[in-house]
Amino acid sequence: MASESDSKPIDVAIVGGGLGGLSLAVGLLKHPHLQVQIYESAETFSEIGAGLDIAPNAQRALKLIDPKLEQAYSSQATHNIEEDMGTVWFDYRNEAGQTIAAPRSETGVFSVHRAKLVDELAKLIPKEVAHFKKELGQIENLESNRVKLRFKDGTSATADCAIGADGVHSVVRKYLLGEQSPAADPIFSGTVVYRVAPPIQEAIAALGKTCAQTGQCHVGKGRCIVTYPIDYGQSLNIAALNASYDHWDGPWAKRAEHSKIAEEFSDLGPQVQKIIKLFDRPGVLMRSVWEYPLAPTYVHGNLAMIGDAAHAMVPFQGQGASQTMEDVFVLQALFALVDTPAKIPMAFQAYDTIRRPRSQKVWETSREAGKLITLRLPGVMDDEKAFRDDVSTRMDWIWNGDIAGEGRAAVAMYEQLVVGECAQ
Numbered sequence: 001m002a003s004e005s006d007s008k009p010i011d012v013a014i015v016g017g018g019l020g021g022l023s024l025a026v027g028l029l030k031h032p033h034l035q036v037q038i039y040e041s042a043e044t045f046s047e048i049g050a051g052l053d054i055a056p057n058a059q060r061a062l063k064l065i066d067p068k069l070e071q072a073y074s075s076q077a078t079h080n081i082e083e084d085m086g087t088v089w090f091d092y093r094n095e096a097g098q099t100i101a102a103p104r105s106e107t108g109v110f111s112v113h114r115a116k117l118v119d120e121l122a123k124l125i126p127k128e129v130a131h132f133k134k135e136l137g138q139i140e141n142l143e144s145n146r147v148k149l150r151f152k153d154g155t156s157a158t159a160d161c162a163i164g165a166d167g168v169h170s171v172v173r174k175y176l177l178g179e180q181s182p183a184a185d186p187i188f189s190g191t192v193v194y195r196v197a198p199p200i201q202e203a204i205a206a207l208g209k210t211c212a213q214t215g216q217c218h219v220g221k222g223r224c225i226v227t228y229p230i231d232y233g234q235s236l237n238i239a240a241l242n243a244s245y246d247h248w249d250g251p252w253a254k255r256a257e258h259s260k261i262a263e264e265f266s267d268l269g270p271q272v273q274k275i276i277k278l279f280d281r282p283g284v285l286m287r288s289v290w291e292y293p294l295a296p297t298y299v300h301g302n303l304a305m306i307g308d309a310a311h312a313m314v315p316f317q318g319q320g321a322s323q324t325m326e327d328v329f330v331l332q333a334l335f336a337l338v339d340t341p342a343k344i345p346m347a348f349q350a351y352d353t354i355r356r357p358r359s360q361k362v363w364e365t366s367r368e369a370g371k372l373i374t375l376r377l378p379g380v381m382d383d384e385k386a387f388r389d390d391v392s393t394r395m396d397w398i399w400n401g402d403i404a405g406e407g408r409a410a411v412a413m414y415e416q417l418v419v420g421e422c423a424q
Helices: 019-029 056-065 067-074 114-122 171-177 200-207 209-213 258-264 270-277 307-311 320-335 341-373 384-393 403-423
Strands: 010-015 034-039 051-053 091-093 099-101 111-113 136-141 147-151 156-159 161-164 187-196 216-220 223-230 235-242 253-255 285-291 303-305
Touching: 010 019, 010 147, 010 156, 019 034, 019 056, 019 067, 019 114, 019 307, 019 320, 034 156, 051 114, 051 223, 056 067, 056 320, 056 403, 067 114, 099 384, 111 114, 111 223, 136 171, 147 161, 161 171, 161 341, 171 303, 171 307, 200 209, 200 235, 200 270, 209 223, 216 270, 223 270, 235 270, 303 307, 303 341, 307 320, 307 341, 320 341, 320 403, 341 384, 341 403
Parallel strands: 010 034, 010 161, 091 216, 161 303
Antiparallel strands: 051 111, 091 099, 136 147, 147 156, 187 235, 187 285, 216 223, 223 235, 253 285
């Protein structure tokens, strides 16, 4: 670990104060030789959407990052309410409402309410660390090997390094890869999602206890509906996904009339029709789902990116936030050892070497999973036995990944790079 007697702390700027940026800040702030600042474009820390599932691999990462972080997530966790469904991840059902497969994990559904989780994480961030209404405009590399962040309000900040946690419309990514890079801009995935979170009693009355109190995925040609309880079982998070769009025009989110949603899902089974009726309420949006092309690197010099800024992916394996937590774990393990600014690029190189292959494989298999649960995966399609065989084991390599081993491998690589640099 870096010496606590080092006279000058290492300045780390985090761009973006969502779940990834806040979690990274918590992980880095425990190291006394690091001085961390978060720059958030909004007026406060916030997240879009109601529900979020935290997979077993992310749960292990959280414990390794900081017990306070793991406690913040666990304090907001909701599981399947019916006892015999406790470790079921999702109950996949066909159009007739019959179970096709029900794969299990260590904890089954581990859902959190996004906004309430952000509130919990914000409590762990000292007030002097957070800077709001700081929309990033430009990044400059200074001759001193520091970076300068220029914000659209006319202010600026300098740091020894900057880490982009600024999501699927990342400014940091464009500067890191170069604006002309084919991987610099997000692409429309062909999927739109409609979300509601009705009170649980309303959901029980409409759908019955089993559907309202357990994680389920209703599959159909080109579409699927995912449901699971959130907010300690007080609400049912519902996401209706249509993966049949060819293109997207206009703002990334638009108001959606219930008649449009009902028409898009009209040919699916009776249980789906009951779910769709719960969308008949004010304020429902249709949100376009965007992803980034695979990046050739997650780092450049004293710049790095994590989470959606690095590997925004479609949501069909529920791994977006979970892969972010793996990013955070590896970075904070490396920065525990970085004792001079000159070693930051070596830490970033080790992070990229370890995290990019795994996260990009998850990106690719998430695309496959999207085709699987919308009954369009070649070799499976609507064959229920083939579907069951695939979905029952698809997540094992992700859930059972050696998260601690990722950290050890990154640290070993960093140490090799430092030794090599010193030998020159």
